[in-house]
Amino acid sequence: MSTTINVEGMTCGHCEQTVKEALRGVSGVTEASTDRETEQARVEGDADVTALVQAVEDAGYTAHA
Secondary structure: EEEEEEOEEEEEEEEEEOOOOHHHHOOOOOEEEEEEEOEEEEEEEEHHHHHHHHHHHHOEEEOOO
16 A cells, blocks of 8 residues: 655755665565655555544654545
């Protein structure tokens, strides 16, 4: 299953990497990618959307599905 999350606040490659690592740490995520230009993260796997949003927010960014 693929999920796209809107992420606000990614301004550089380091930001993208931070969000990607936060998402990969969520149970059920098999792959994650980020794009600061579109302000989106795409997640593969069966993780709960609420947990994905929380992981991004815990990393210091604003997120919503």
